[in-house]
């Protein structure tokens with residue numbers, strides 16, 4: 001969120017095939033190297049003509065959209081959102097994810113949703129109900145965990161909602177392996193959630 005123009009695409013924090021058999025290597029390669037790279041290239045292209053925006057961080061672009069030139073506002077928001085949402089998604093996964101450790105976040109999930117299983121079911125339902133392309137998110141809002149969805153590359157409402165986890169449900173995120181079976185993709189994603197990262201995000205937010 002702190003990076004500025006020109007944005008770069010750091011390598012994934014794990015190998016392309018490290019999330020197998022849940023998320024396949026080809027999908028991860030295309031998702032990171034083509035889709036995310038595409039958003040980065042388009043955002044850099046837009047900022048190239050606006051030197052006044054080149055020192056703005058990704059977070060600043062997303063949070064101060066009213067100050068963006070009208071002619072490029074939507075394009076910058078779409079592409080800055082695409083960069084943030086994807087980087088957040090990739091960093092929120094890890095190979096060999098074990099069951100959620102009994103962290104502070106775990107305790108908070110159980111408190112706010114009744115049980116971890118109830119949270120999983122609520123998240124699954126929300127992710128399944130995203131119409132078309134978008135994301136399901138676990139966010140912290142006014143001290144409580146909530147599950148929300150955003151369309152396309154919209155990000156949760158900063159600073160009201162602090163993101164803890166997100167799941168990309170654009171078809172490019174799962175179609176090669178799971179075809180049209182989004183439910184199966186969601187189940188597999190639960191096996192590769194980086195709970196340590198999610199817990200740290202939560203601790204940073206409270």
Ligand SMILES: [Fe+2]
Nearest residue numbers: 035168170173
């Ligand atoms: Fe994506």
